[in-house]
Amino acid sequence: MKLVVINPNSTQSMTDKIIASARAVAGHGIEIEGRTAHGAPASIEGHFDEVMCAAHLLREVREAETAGADAIVVACFDDPAIGACREIATGPVLGICEAGIKAASMIATSFSIVTTLxxxxxxxxxLVREYGLAHLCRRVRSAEIPVLALEEHGSNTRRLVRDEIRRAVEEDGCEAVVLGCAGMSDLTEWLSRETGVPVIDGVTVATKFAEALVGSGLGTSKFGAYATPNRK
Amino acid sequence: MKLVVINPNSTQSMTDKIIASARAVAGHGIEIEGRTAHGAPASIEGHFDEVMCAAHLLREVREAETAGADAIVVACFDDPAIGACREIATGPVLGICEAGIKAASMIATSFSIVTTLxxxxxxxxxLVREYGLAHLCRRVRSAEIPVLALEEHGSNTRRLVRDEIRRAVEEDGCEAVVLGCAGMSDLTEWLSRETGVPVIDGVTVATKFAEALVGSGLGTSKFGAYATPNRK
Amino acid sequence: MKLVVINPNSTQSMTDKIIASARAVAGHGIEIEGRTAHGAPASIEGHFDEVMCAAHLLREVREAETAGADAIVVACFDDPAIGACREIATGPVLGICEAGIKAASMIATSFSIVTTLxxxxxxxxxLVREYGLAHLCRRVRSAEIPVLALEEHGSNTRRLVRDEIRRAVEEDGCEAVVLGCAGMSDLTEWLSRETGVPVIDGVTVATKFAEALVGSGLGTSKFGAYATPNRK
Amino acid sequence: MKLVVINPNSTQSMTDKIIASARAVAGHGIEIEGRTAHGAPASIEGHFDEVMCAAHLLREVREAETAGADAIVVACFDDPAIGACREIATGPVLGICEAGIKAASMIATSFSIVTTLxxxxxxxxxLVREYGLAHLCRRVRSAEIPVLALEEHGSNTRRLVRDEIRRAVEEDGCEAVVLGCAGMSDLTEWLSRETGVPVIDGVTVATKFAEALVGSGLGTSKFGAYATPNRK
Amino acid sequence: MKLVVINPNSTQSMTDKIIASARAVAGHGIEIEGRTAHGAPASIEGHFDEVMCAAHLLREVREAETAGADAIVVACFDDPAIGACREIATGPVLGICEAGIKAASMIATSFSIVTTLxxxxxxxxxLVREYGLAHLCRRVRSAEIPVLALEEHGSNTRRLVRDEIRRAVEEDGCEAVVLGCAGMSDLTEWLSRETGVPVIDGVTVATKFAEALVGSGLGTSKFGAYATPNRK
Amino acid sequence: MKLVVINPNSTQSMTDKIIASARAVAGHGIEIEGRTAHGAPASIEGHFDEVMCAAHLLREVREAETAGADAIVVACFDDPAIGACREIATGPVLGICEAGIKAASMIATSFSIVTTLxxxxxxxxxLVREYGLAHLCRRVRSAEIPVLALEEHGSNTRRLVRDEIRRAVEEDGCEAVVLGCAGMSDLTEWLSRETGVPVIDGVTVATKFAEALVGSGLGTSKFGAYATPNRK
Structure with a gap:
């Protein structure tokens, strides 16, 4: 089985981190292929960046399909262009927000999300509303850090994220915390240890859920909204 | 006041139709400027087409801003990339789905939508869920016509739309009907006459609502999600 | 076009203020007629006052209809008796709560409301729930002032409203603020300048939206709930 | 204990019917006092009629309070002016829609409502949405009869209501049916027998629930929205 | 009429308290029979305890049915196994959470709940979500006391509950408070006096509502989900 | 990794079927252990059966924990006692309804469910409401077959299920179908082939999702509702 994990921004160091997370959990015999949306903005911070990444992301999806991808993970917490990706993919396509919060809802009765800006x-x-989990989401919080600060060595971003998680637990009474940015993926284990609460990384669970769907014989439904795009 | 109405697909005949609808209702002294997202797909039929149009649409928004647009209407019923447009605009930006259904909710207690495919x-x-009007929307219906069939002379598309509106009134018990495609804009008057029910064209009401917001001294809020995109 | 703006309470100074706001934004050639619900309570503070105003409001709507009103604005943030007004009107009827929050939802992803008591x-x-915007409304706040205090010269009400708006921005993280009383209409510009955030006055936007609906050729649907009242 | 049941329209025969239903179920030692909103329209068919009844209804509530009412039932399925009644009452005030559907939700997992027009x-x-039971309400149905037809002897209205209930059971798969008009109160037993399904009359259950609330030592909360109206 | 009030845990002192509350409000000629789910855990604190009580609770329901119960109240605020009880009962079955919050919604526009742990x-x-009243529930609060501490004489639990109610009123702005544990039933009057706000005890209102439903001629619907269990 | 799949009813043939489905998809090196809730009813058809199974189910969960289960799947579409199971488990616990519909929501924009009775x-x-996916669930349908009929050889149940799936596709316009009973697990492949639409078996996807959660390093959160039951 071949899972393709696409970083929809153009920052290679973020792709490397994401791929490492995916590979760390991939099942036996599963190939993880990483892709970077070269040409896209360096980070996704808002709707505009999402759009400027989207066409590059779709190009990577097309190439992944051609290269035989069994499933695709889009590794940005805004779940950009997921519907479009699903239209051109045959296997399952998962965003890390959807995967992260659905995982949270399976192990806890409530969760908070800690994102960057x-x-x-x-x-x-x-997104949480449309995925149907607003009633379980205590709060979406920001650690007030730009996405790319997560790539800088020696920065205090990991401490800021940790402190925000601690506030989430204390103030929101949440039972789990979902990391709201793919760039936090490498911090998951450290954050879990530091805070004691289950900390969920969307990259990790999206990889495993994609594997699970393929293993269940499921691909994207081609009946309706996710059918192959119409020729003009 | 200058309102820019952008057709996010590349079909010029559709732009012409849309501009005509906007000009027909524009207030005294209001300039309507039409723009076509050249380079975009010829029509938007699904998520993939939306993405492929989005960067072209944003280019037109940027140019409209530079040319002094007071407000922008995005004339596609999928309301593509509205958040991104709002980030780079200073005046209000309105999609025709949002405008159409909010207008419907002001004159009726329920409505149905008739779209193409x-x-x-x-x-x-x-979209209707996220705009908060699912409780008033009886049904979203398709007339089973491709978008570009609306551009063909002599086709029976207008009759198909009319028949679907009649079914909406009879089967859904709706009190108004919203046209679910910018390409139906020129049919509004005829459809109203034929069916008797209020038929709402998103292009028309989006134009007037945009004018209304500007006239009220309101622009897009730059506090939060619609702030100008961050520099990287 | 003739727009009738009705103050459903009996305080003339409030009507004057409301009319001034409506006239300040009315489009070219649009006549604004003000009406006061003489005989109604001096202010609307709760359900009981709403009911005691309603029959007087409907009398004004009937007279406005007879006098050729193209659209009607009901200038009280409780949107009293809107359904009944729509049954006896042919043109659109807009309450200022509905107009205010729908305008807010077009320029921001969230808003708070600041009302009197x-x-x-x-x-x-x-109301916000029924209009479908509860998911975007961060909080409804009270400045703890009686409605008629807004009519007293030299009072510190405008400062109380401003301070509550500042708290809304800071504590709720809202992107816009809607004024929750017609009597605050004259403060809009000052409040916007003082707080920096978009401050939305329902009287203003209801006037412009009513104008927009009429300009779009739309009146109240007579199919269903808003049909002319049955004769007994 | 004294329960006052108010018919908010002016049709005495309807009041008689309602009082008979309330008396038939009133507990030991409970006095049922009937009141008619003289001066109101003869029936309530829509928002306009609601408003035209409301001030008359409130007058009856005030008089009932003066005369020592322990609780009040408003016997119209539109639950007109309930908030206003609660502001001027000390004991509980119940509308028959609220009582009817909350009773239904205690004995069944779903219900339909059969009303007149x-x-x-x-x-x-x-109303069902605001009371929070839309997820259990399969459908609100109309038997297509004017309210006052229920007062005519020899009419076939009871058969029309019965047939609509049968359709509700068959088509909606509902587990109970709520009668959507106070004027159907005298048909409850016959309709239950004819259809076999639990048929719920709002007048009956509102009477008993009002009695239950008083018996539990509860009155209308005077903290907040239902506080006594402010003096001007 | 015979109402059976079942304590689904095995603590007799709690049953005694519950029965006293029910008897204090029972109508003329109504017999209240108390039952304890012997063999069940001593208190219900979480899902596991609920399950461990459920079969014992159902045994008591069966016996109550055999002994001619007209209605059944399940006196635990988690409303354990209510659906199952309804399947094997003919009369109405009410949980105290459902009864408590529905009563609250009849006398106030908002409420908070104060529970134990x-x-x-x-x-x-x-539960509040499924009963459809989440929009009126300001907050579910815990007084941080184990259920059985309510049974200990001389403990300060009543003061802890009172203080939490006071915080609910002050911080949540709620108009009524529902007690979130059957074991608080005997404190209702004292808590009302101490806090001034309407304090609602589920045991009391469930008893009266059950009486009301029986008095209205209603039993559990046997059409659909609550039909008698299938034989295997 | 050891996954324990528990059949909460006592029918061994159903357990065998379920285990076969789980083993067919289990990843490399994953041990699937099947357990039957001996002593429970032969099938779960309603709330009563759920309760009568629950204590037996919990016993199996306890034993599975002792025997080193890494995760647990509860193979009944009513997701009985999941909260209680989670309280006494350390690894993830998944019901097949939750898993089935969350999988559906990852590959389609809408789904219908086909259950037995x-x-x-x-x-x-x-359940669908509480899991937050009611907006994507077109309809829950019954094939009108008792659960145990699925165990009888030579019955026409598989054809009845297939025909109901075809109706779901045609009438509901759904993009995927979820099988609403563990006993249909062995039919999945045949039903997919016969109907062409993605058919989702909860047993299969619950097994894979459980594996995914464990592989992601996640267990049931012990902060809050799913903490270990309190000692009395």
């Missing part, structure tokens, strides 16, 4: 909060809140 | 139905249903 | 908070919350 | 359907749907 | 909060939140 | 329909509808 405040401007992403309403975007994630809208 | 079945594959657009779930996309519109998700 | 705490007792109005649950009434407005119920 | 189609124009009342959206009004009742909005 | 934090772990019960998400369970009650889920 | 009509009485299970409202139970499943309530």
């Amino acid at each position: 405040p401007r992403s909060v309403p975007i994630i809140e809208a | 079945p594959r657009s139905v779930p996309i519109i249903e998700a | 705490p007792r109005s908070v649950p009434i407005i919350e119920a | 189609p124009r009342s359907v959206p009004i009742i749907e909005a | 934090p772990r019960s909060v998400p369970i009650i939140e889920a | 009509p009485r299970s329909v409202p139970i499943i509808e309530a």
Whole structure:
């Protein structure tokens, strides 16, 4: 089985991190292929960046399909262009927000999300509503850090994320925390240890859920909204 | 006041139709400027087409801003990339789905939507949910016609749309009908006459609502999700 | 076009203020006629006042209809008796709560409302739910001032409203604020300048939206709930 | 204990019917006092009629309070002016829609409502939403009869209601049916026998629930929205 | 009429308290029979305890049915196994959470709930959602006391409950408070006096509502989900 | 990794079928252990059966924990006692309804469910609401077959299920179908082939999702509702 994990922004160091997370959990005999949306913005911080990444992301999906991908993970917490990806894919396509919060809902009765910048909060809140889990989401929080600060060595971002998780537990009374950015993927284990609460990384669970769907014989439904795009 | 109405697909005849609808209702002294997303697909039928149009649409928004647009209407019923448009605009930006259904909710206690292809139905249903009007929307219906068939002279598309509106009134018990495609804009008057029920064209009401917001001194809020995109 | 703006309470100074706001934004050639619900309570603070105003409001609607009103604005944030007004009107009828929050939802992803007395908070919350925008409304707040205090010169009400707006921005993280009383209409510009955030006055946007609906050729649907009342 | 049951329209025969239903179930030692909103329209068919009844209804509530009412039932399925009644009452005030559907939700997992005219359907749907039971309400149906036809001897209205209940059971798969008009109160037993399904009369259950609340030592909360109206 | 009130845990002192509350409000000629689910855990604190009580509770329901119960109250705020009880009962079956919050919604526009342990909060939140009253429930609060502490004389639990109610009123702005544990039943009057706000005891209102449903001629619907269990 | 799949009823042939489905998809090196809730009813058809199974199910969960289970699947579509199972488990616990519909929501924009008896329909509808996917669930349908008929050789149950799936596709316009009973697990492949639409078996996807959660390093959160039961 071949799972393709696409970083929809153009920052290679983020792709490397994401791939490492996916490979760390991939099942026996499963190939993880990483792809970077070269040409896209360096990070996705808002709707505009999402759009500027989307066509590059779709190009990678097409190439992944051609190269025999069994499933695709889109590794950005805004779940950009997931519907479009599903239209051109045959296997399952998973965004890390959807995977992260659905995993949270399987192990806890409530969760909070900790993301990077405040401007992403309403975007994630809208996703949580559409995925149907607003009643379990205590709060979407921002650690007030730009996405690319997560790539800088020696920065104090990991401490800021940890402190925000601790506030989530204390103030929201949540039972689990979902990391709201693919760039936090490498911090998951450290954050779990530091905070004691289950910390969920969307990249990890999206990889495993994609594997699970393929293993269940399921691909994207071609009946209706996700049918192959019409020729003009 | 200058309102820019953008057709996010590349079909010029559709732009012409849309502009005509907007000009027909524009207030005294209001300039309507039409723009076509050249380079985009010829029509938007699904998520993939939306993405392939989006960057072209944003280019037109940027140019409209530079040319002094007071407000922008995006004339496709999927309301593609509205969040991104709002991030780079200063005045209000309105999609025709949002405008159409909010207008419907001001003159009726329920409405149905008649769109082109079945594959657009779930996309519109998700929009209606996020705009908060699912409880008033009796049904999203498809007339089973490709978008570009609306551009062909001598086709029977207008009759298919009319018949679907009649079914909506009879079967759904709706009090108004919203046209679910910008390409139906020129049929509004005829459809109203033929069916007797209020038929709402999103292009028309989006134009007037945009004018209304500007006239009220309102632009897109730059606090939060619609703030100008971050520099990387 | 003739728009009739009705103050459903009997305080003339409030009517004057409302009319001034409506006239300030009315389009070219649009006549704004003000009406006061003489005989009604001096202000609307709760359900009981709403009922005691309603028959007087309907009398004004009937007279406005006879006098050729193209559209009607009901200038009280509780949107009293809107359904009944729509039954006896042919043109559109807009309440200022509905107009205010729908305008907010077009320029921001979230908003808070600042009203007068705490007792109005649950009434407005119920309206926001029924209009379908509860998911975007961060909080309905009260500045703890009686409605008629807004009519007293030299009072510190405008400062109380401003301070509550500042708290809304800071504590709720909202992107826009809707004024929750017609009597705050004259403060809009000052409040916007003082707070920096988009401040939305329902009287203003209801006037412009009513104009927009008429300009789009739309009146109240007479199919169903808003049909002319049955003769007994 | 004294329960006052108010018919908010002016048709005495309907009051008589309602009082008979209330008396038939009143507990030991409970006095049922009937009141008619003289001066109100002869029936309530839509929002306009609701408003035209409301001030008369409130007058009856005030008089009932003065005369020592322990609780009040408003016997119209539109639950007109309930909030206002609660502001001026000290004991509990119950509408028959609220009582009817909450009773249904205690004995069944789903219900349908059968009302008189189609124009009342959206009004009742909005009530069901606000009372929070839309997820259990299969459908609000109309038997297509004017309210006052229920007062005519020899009419076939009871058969029309019965047939609509049978359709509700068969088509909606509902487990109980709520009668959507106070004027159907005298038919409850016959309809239950004819259809076999639990048929719920709002007048009956509102009477008993009002008695239950008083018996539990509860009155209308005077903290917040239902506080006594402010003096001007 | 015979109402059976079942304590689904095995603590007799709690049964005694519950029965006293029910008897204090029972109508003329109504027999209240108390039952204890002997063999069940001593208290219900979470899902596991609910399950361990359920079969014992059902045994008591069966016996109550055989002994001619007209209605049944299940006196635990988690409303354990209510669906199952309804399948094997002919009369109405009421849980005290459902009764308590529905009573609250009849006398106030909002309420908060004060329960015992934090772990019960998400369970009650889920019940409130399913009963359709989440929009009126300001907050579910825990007084941080184990259920059985309510049975200990000389403990300060009543003061802890009172203080939590006071915080609910102040911080949540709620108009009524529902007691979230059957074991608080005997404190209702004292808590009402101390806090001034309407304090609602589920045992009391469930008893009266059960009486009301029976008095209205209603039993559990045997059409659908609550039909008698199938024989295997 | 050891996954324990528990059949909460006592029918061994159903356990065998379930285990076969789980083993068919289990990843490399994953041990699937089947367990039957001996002593429980032979099938779960309604709330009563759920309760009568629950204590037996919990006993099996306890034993599975002792025997080192890494995760547990509860193979009944009513997801009985999942909260209680989670309280006494350390690894993830998944019900097949939750897994089935969450899988459906990852590959399609809408789904219908086909279950056995009509009485299970409202139970499943309530689950779908609580899991947050009611907006994507077109309809819960019953094939009108008792659960145990699925165990009889030579019966026409598989054809009845197939025909109901075809009706779901045609009438509901759904994009995927979820099988609403563990006993249909062995039919999945045949039903997919016969109907062409993605047919989702909850046993299969629950097994794979459980494996995915464990592989992601996640267990049931012990913060809050799913903490280990309190000692009395």
